[in-house]
Amino acid sequence: MSVRNTSLRLRDTLRLGTQTWSVGAIHDGTVHLTAPGRASMTITVSALLGDPTFEVVGDRRARGPLGGTALFDGLPEPVQKRARWWEQHVTEVIDGVPCTASPGTPAKLEYDPQRRTLHEREKSKHEELTGAGETLSLRTVKRMRRDYERDGLLGLADKRFVPTRPVAGRADPRVVDALREVLAQNTHQSSGTVMRLEREVRAVLERTHGPGAVPMPSESTFRRLLKRLAEGRHATGSARTRRTLAQQPDRMFGAVAPVRPGELVEVDSTPLDVAVVLADGFVGRVELTAMVDVATRTIAAAVLRPTTKAVDAALLLARAMTPEPMRPGWPQAISMAHSVLPFQAMRSIDQRLEGAAARPVIVPETVVYDHGKVYLSTAFRNACRTLGITLQPAHPDTPTDKPHVERTLQSVGTLFAQHVAGYLGSSVERRGKNAEAAAAFSLVELQDLLDEWIVTGWQNRPHDGLRDPLSPGQLLTPNEKYAALLQVAGYIPVPLSQDDFVELLPAQTRKINSYGVKIDHRVYDAPELNPLRGQRSGVSAFNDLWEVHYDPYDITRVWLRNHHATEREWITLWWRHLNAAPVPFGQDAWNAARQIAAQRGDGTPSQEKITALVDDILTRASTPPERAAATRGSGRRRTSSSRKEQRVAARTSAASEVRGNDPVIPKTPRPEPAEPAPPAPELEDTADDDSLAEVIPLGVFDPHEEAKHWW
Structure with a gap:
């Protein structure tokens, strides 16, 4: 009995009458046929299959679905070898010849798709394999053929080595739900051990389903289940990290792509992990308040204060819009005149840039801030209103609304603070022995070092967020990005007068x-x-x-x-x-x-x-x-x-x-x-014969002269 293969695929070669055609497209019950040197033709599937001269010619091979190659390459070598062995037999059942056969190889009689049905070919393959000593059933041959047509070569691999099981495995769904509830409650709690979590899960099960209704898994099984469900949540680790991860949005992150310097600026404060000598040997930490331009990743301004006040946030705006002057001891190599910034063009517009350091002047248009008291103050709001700056508050407890300044403050800690004398570490467990007793800088010295590091290091350091979209392998520095965007956005200075400062x-x-x-x-x-x-x-x-x-x-x-x-x-x-x-x-x-x-x-x-x-x-x-x-x-x-x-x-x-x-x-x-009075005669110090008391001159009050003037 001769049985024709009536299935059609793209790029199949078929004979219709005396002419040979190639299947170009199959859509909505019609087949589009093409041939070199002839006009294309469209015919319905029913008309094509009903034509007595229709037949599929050429070498037709089974085409498994694409994908899964990387996963298959990660399987053990014996598993891959067994899957390729199955592929030879399965493709012979489907196409009549193995997938590795040379083109034009004739099919065996028992596997010829033109003469045998699919069931007959599967039965012949089962007989061949069992005759060769393989222990398998006809159902196994059918299953392997279906898996290959659905998943390709990966479908023939041993399923025990392919991760197709759910995350929770075969655990009781009620235990899984209780553990998820406990993990959600554990987000804002103090960190504990696995034993505490296990006890809380047992309490949830008894409260929900009754005592003893749901058996608890063994301790080892519970630990494996906890490891799977709490992956990346720090359930028993750092409480601060756990809260930070929980604050991430549970949806696709939005993205804002500013194209002008100052179009979007983020501001935030954080304690700096450096011991600073404030006065009379008093050593303590200071707060770092920074303003970061998103378009160029420029640190527009950064100030160190013992405690950040509203006036500091307002003065931060003034520093961002004021050129950074070169200071004694700074090399000329970090001046704006020797940088990649278009100094000559900018100086012709803004004379303040003469003698300035290579830190761009950022004029903020929109400032993103959190809900700290400093940024909610009247002083900061008045400053932004006076300068024409739009305020954009971030969502409560959502640090991802201003991720650039958050990450920049962390970078200051790793790239600058940890190299400074008096570094205390980000936590107690990272702190050295007697770190508070080590040598430390004063606040003024540390501020000067920070300003010089920003100009020298940060502004000239390639930033991963400033990749060229047309050349992703090329990184730009904040100064290079500023110079590139300046050609599009232009430079408009906003000089601050003394009256502006008072405002x-x-x-x-x-x-x-x-x-x-x-x-x-x-x-x-x-x-x-x-x-x-x-x-x-x-x-x-x-x-x-x-x-x-x-x-x-x-x-x-x-x-x-x-x-x-x-x-x-x-x-x-x-x-x-x-x-x-x-x-x-x-x-x-x-x-x-x-x-x-x-x-x-x-x-x-x-x-x-x-x-x-x-x-x-x-x-x-x-x-x-x-x-x-x-x-x-x-x-x-x-x-x-x-x-x-x-x-x-x-x-x-x-x-x-x-x-x-x-x-x-x-x-x-x-x-x-007032004019100082003549110094008083030196008196002998009875407490110590070798030292003299310090004489402080005071002004002379003349009542007669004072009576001539009104207050």
Whole structure:
């Protein structure tokens, strides 16, 4: 009996009448036939199969599905060899000849698709294999043929070596559900052991299905099940890592691709794992607040502060839009004139770039921030509104909304912080022995090192996120990316004036009294207030009060906006007791002094008493170790200050030093103190004959001259 093979496949060669055709397409019951040198033809499948002259010619081989090659290559060699042995026999059943046979090899009679049905061919193969000593059934031959047609060569491999089982294996689904519930609850708990998780799973099963209704697997089986279900979740590992992984979105990550420098900027703060000497040997960590431009991965600004305040976040904007000046000791190789940045073209537009370091000036358009108090403050929002910057808050507990600055802060720790003297490690288990006692830099020195590293290292380091899309193997540096995008976006400088800097500071509303302006029990005054004393501002939004801006890190002066002037005008008001306390100190030190006075039962302290207490805190906290040792050697007992007093003094002193280096601080001259009196005669120190007391000259108060002037 002759049986024709009536199945059609793409690229089959068939004979129809006296002509040979190739199957080009099969669609919707029609077959598109093509032939070299002739016009193509379309015929229905029913008409083609009903034509008595139709037959498939040429060498037809079984084509298993593509894919699975990499998985098959990972199987053991004996398994692969057995699968290829099966392929020879299965393809002979399907096509009549083995897959390795040469083209044109005639098929055996018992496997000829033109003369034998598929069932007959499978039966012949079963008889052949059993006759050769193989122990198998006809059902096995049929199954292997179906698996090959469905999965290709991988379908012929031993299933015991192919990972087709579910993740939980054959575990009871009720146990699996209970374990998933426990793992979800364990996300925000303290890390425990496998024993605790096993006990909680047993409690969930008893509460849900009743005591003893669901048997618990053995300890070894439970551990294997936990390893599979808790893969990458740190169920018994780091609690911080477990919470971080749980905060990732359970969906496809979105992507924003800014094409202009400053189009999207992310800002965040984190503790820096470096011990810093703040004052008088007080060693502690500082916070790193950084602003990262997503388009170029440029660290637009980075500041170190003992505690990040709202004014720091506002000043961060000013530093990003201000060129980084070259500092003494920096090599000329890191100047903008010697970098890949288009210095000449940019300098022709912005003269501030003359003598600047190779750090791009970033003008933010949109700032992405988290829900920290620093970024929710009025000072930061006012600064962004003044500069025309759009604020985009991140979702709560979703660090993936600002991943670039998160990863950059980690990179600062690995690329910079760990190489700095005083590195403490990211956790206690990574900390060295007596790491706090090691040598450390001051805050000013560390800030200078960080600025130089950003200009020298980070801005010229190839970044994995700055790959050329047309040449993925080529990495760009932040400066190279900035120069490339600058050709498309252009450069528009936004120079900050002194008035702009004052606008970035936090503000309060006050009344101008006859003696000046009072802020937190401190009196500020200036001769420019004479025509405004006792008058209303005329601003109904402020209840006729006056707008006063202040710097929490330097309370020696404040700035009052003159609402009666036709143009924007700021009046600098100086603290009346500035000459009595020549060292600028901040809001923290002032509040600490008031608390000390209150603890001593002094009631509401006066300005003079608070000034003296603050001066005492700064004196005890800023005494160099050499002087302290000399004091102990001379027989004097040095009163030990509390840790809180040291911290307040250290923050104040460090912040005052850093504030003095800010390039955008207005240079308003401070009032000159009165002429010093002649020095008093030196008195003999009865406590130590070899040392003399330090003489501090004070101004002479002349009541007759003072009576001639009004306040």
